[in-house]
Amino acid sequence: MVKTSRDKFRPIPIGLFLVVALGGALGFSLASGDVPISLREVLSILATGPLKNAASPEGLASAVVWQVRLPRALTALATGAGLAGCGVLFQALLMNPLAEPYTLGVASGAAFGAAAAISFQLPFLTFWAFAGSLGALGVVLLLGGRGALREPTRMILAGVVVGSILSAAIALLKALSGQMMAAIVLWIMGSFSGSDWTSTVWCLPAAICVAGLGLGLHRDLDIVSSGSPALFLGVDEPRLRFGLLLASSLATAVFVSFSGVVGFVGLVVPHLVRISVGPNHIRVLPLSFLGGGLLMLMADQMARGLAELPVGVITALIGGPIFCLLLWRRA
Amino acid sequence: MLAAVGLSAGYGDEPVIRELSLTVRPGEVLALLGPNGSGKSTLLSALCGVVKTAGGEVLLDGRPLLRMNRRSVSRKIAYVPQQSVFTQGFRVEEIVLMGRSCWLGPFERPKEDDLRRVERALEAMELQQVRGKPVTELSGGESQRACLARALAQDTPICLFDEPTASLDPRHALLVMEQLARLAREGKGVVVALHDVNLAFRYSARMAFLRGGRLLGEFLPEEVDGRILESVFDVRWTFAEGLAKGRRAFPA
Numbered sequence: 332m333v334k335t336s337r338d339k340f341r342p343i344p345i346g347l348f349l350v351v352a353l354g355g356a357l358g359f360s361l362a363s364g365d366v367p368i369s370l371r372e373v374l375s376i377l378a379t380g381p382l383k384n385a386a387s388p389e390g391l392a393s394a395v396v397w398q399v400r401l402p403r404a405l406t407a408l409a410t411g412a413g414l415a416g417c418g419v420l421f422q423a424l425l426m427n428p429l430a431e432p433y434t435l436g437v438a439s440g441a442a443f444g445a446a447a448a449i450s451f452q453l454p455f456l457t458f459w460a461f462a463g464s465l466g467a468l469g470v471v472l473l474l475g476g477r478g479a480l481r482e483p484t485r486m487i488l489a490g491v492v493v494g495s496i497l498s499a500a501i502a503l504l505k506a507l508s509g510q511m512m513a514a515i516v517l518w519i520m521g522s523f524s525g526s527d528w529t530s531t532v533w534c535l536p537a538a539i540c541v542a543g544l545g546l547g548l549h550r551d552l553d554i555v556s557s558g559s560p561a562l563f564l565g566v567d568e569p570r571l572r573f574g575l576l577l578a579s580s581l582a583t584a585v586f587v588s589f590s591g592v593v594g595f596v597g598l599v600v601p602h603l604v605r606i607s608v609g610p611n612h613i614r615v616l617p618l619s620f621l622g623g624g625l626l627m628l629m630a631d632q633m634a635r636g637l638a639e640l641p642v643g644v645i646t647a648l649i650g651g652p653i654f655c656l657l658l659w660r661r662a
Numbered sequence: 663m664l665a666a667v668g669l670s671a672g673y674g675d676e677p678v679i680r681e682l683s684l685t686v687r688p689g690e691v692l693a694l695l696g697p698n699g700s701g702k703s704t705l706l707s708a709l710c711g712v713v714k715t716a717g718g719e720v721l722l723d724g725r726p727l728l729r730m731n732r733r734s735v736s737r738k739i740a741y742v743p744q745q746s747v748f749t750q751g752f753r754v755e756e757i758v759l760m761g762r763s764c765w766l767g768p769f770e771r772p773k774e775d776d777l778r779r780v781e782r783a784l785e786a787m788e789l790q791q792v793r794g795k796p797v798t799e800l801s802g803g804e805s806q807r808a809c810l811a812r813a814l815a816q817d818t819p820i821c822l823f824d825e826p827t828a829s830l831d832p833r834h835a836l837l838v839m840e841q842l843a844r845l846a847r848e849g850k851g852v853v854v855a856l857h858d859v860n861l862a863f864r865y866s867a868r869m870a871f872l873r874g875g876r877l878l879g880e881f882l883p884e885e886v887d888g889r890i891l892e893s894v895f896d897v898r899w900t901f902a903e904g905l906a907k908g909r910r911a912f913p914a
Contacts, residue, residue, distance in 0.1 A: 426749055547768040554760050557797070558749035559812070562712045565736030565764030609796075610750040 342614040345607060349621035353408070356628045360404040364635065366395050377401075398527075404628060406526040406534050407642075410586045411596050411627020413538030415619040417579040418597030419604075420545055423556035423612065424572045425483040431598040432583040435490040435576065439497035440467025441587040446501045446515045450508040456518075457530075457588045464584030467493050468577075481569050486576075520641030521591035523631045530589040537582040542620055544578055549612040556610060593630075595646040596623050599654050606657050626650055663687065664709060664727075664739065664820050664851060668718030671708040672875075677716040678704040679875040686820055686851040691842055693862035694855040696872035697895055702855040703744060705872065706822045709853070710741045722820075736764040740813040744824040744855075746805055751796030754808050758783050761815035776815075783814035786841050788834070802829040810838060814845075821845055823854040827861065839865045859891065859911050883909070 361373045368376070373396060381397040382390045417432035425434065433439070444463020448456045474489035501519070505512045545552065551566045561568040604618045630645040664686040672678035679701040686692060686709070694702045707713040709720055711727040720727040722738055740761070761783070762776040784790055787807040792800065797808055806829050813821060823842065827835035843865050846852050856862050862869050863883045871878040871894045878894060888899040891911060898914040
């Protein structure tokens with residue numbers, strides 16, 4: 332058999348490494364913080380379940396783990412995994428390496444919704460962000476029309492146009508909002524500081540749905556992304572594209588509404604994985620999930636240690652150099 | 663059996679092929695010939711049900727093709743387009759295995775039988791040496807053979823090929839045509855669009871001529887003479903006569 336560059340990297344060892352690293356990052360995330368708790372204590376707290384009496388030292392540690400750190404870590408993990416998974420689906424379905432979960436205007440819509448809610452001091456910020464995402468997605472799909480499902484470029488263009496208009500609208504809101512401008516900027520750059528069990532309960536199933544759909548349809552994704560004539564190989568391409576783009580945009584809308592626009596993960600993690608193990612989606616999807624979750628968990632951990640720096644800045648700072656290194660090694 | 667009945671089809675408002683009737687019979691190679699733009703590729707795409715029909719219909723085993731779902735159609739009809747542009751570096755064997763995907767369920771792994779068919783297809787197209795190579799690194803001819811192998815692995819009763827020998831050297835062009843003839847001997851219905859009249863003479867059981875989107879006629883290879891070829895291609899032909907399958911025609 333002809334040896335190719337990706338034969339050097341095997342998916343199973345990479346997967347095992349990512350699982351172990353993810354476990355370690357999760358443990359570290361639960362143990363470290365303003366209230367230091369040892370890993371042994373964390374395990375015992377998780378085993379005993381949440382305590383009702385928070386006045387005792389054990390109760391305090393339990394409350395910190397169960398009510399603050401665990402939902403935050405799980406939300407970060409689900410968001411990272413989900414965004415990376417959505418990135419894989421977008422790049423495959425739109426046959427464009429620059430596609431990401433925000434390509435169809437979902438992030439701009441969420442940012443606009445949130446910016447409007449902050450500017451006008453509306454309650455339920457997450458709701459407005461979600462509504463903004465869905466509104467933007469709806470407009471993109473309407474603009475693209477039926478033909479867009481056969482012609483991905485049209486859909487991408489519609490996303491770019493809607494995103495540009497919304498970006499201008501967000502800039503206008505920022506200019507008019509005075510003191511609220513900082514809050515808008517910080518929300519848009521993304522953070523998990525406000526995560527609780529509500530965000531976990533939304534983000535985790537959204538990520539699992541993306542994973543299930545992607546894995547169930549991995550062969551169809553292979554066919555579409557390879558450039559093969561999908562219709563002749565039994566794949567109803569427009570239907571697949573519509574269904575999966577809608578599902579992953581809805582999932583992205585959930586992630587963005589709770590955590591803001593965390594960039595980089597959905598764009599770069601799928602590329603990193605593809606460089607390592609090739610384009611086959613049965614390998615790319617699970618590894619992207621693990622990689623995205625790990626990157627986001629590590630980025631959030633750093634954000635916590637750096638006075639809640641926007642997590643999007645950190646994902647780019649960690650992922651960027653790794654990506655450059657892999658590109659350089661590949662070249 | 664696959665049949666086009668009074669079929670008009672195309673991409674824009676004007677149909678490319680008009681009121682065309684044609685039957686693909688099991689166990690024979692049907693060659694489609696005609697000048698550029700005569701509608702050969704459109705006819706092949708329409709026979710797969712992926713081009714908008716403006717009139718008439720395509721029947722697959724007596725049922726309208728457009729009412730069948732894509733998976734069912736691709737279990738009956740394999741199609742190899744004129745050109746394939748691969749956008750991702752899937753290995754050759756992964757591309758060939760894609761031919762089996764219409765036979766597999768969402769979470770089903772390829773079975774022993776699927777892998778055996780992939781092996782046979784790789785062997786038939788002489789791709790064993792490059793089976794692990796990314797398709798994006800193949801030559802044009804190797805890419806074409808990978809697409810043909812994918813169609814062989816699909817193992818359908820009807821196989822449609824659009825100029826399968828266009829980017830192949832003479833030896834591989836003959837190899838491909840021999841494989842098409844083998845498919846017909848196995849009882850499959852094969853339709854192949856060709857520009858090489860002599861390959862059609864040698865390997866087809868019937869020759870259908872298209873011009874301006876209309877079917878000019880169907881002939882047995884031994885019935886085709888210079889007058890027919892001239893009316894199709896607008897150029898005079900000379901024949902080197904011999905046995906029917908050994909006949910050669912050259913544009914004068």
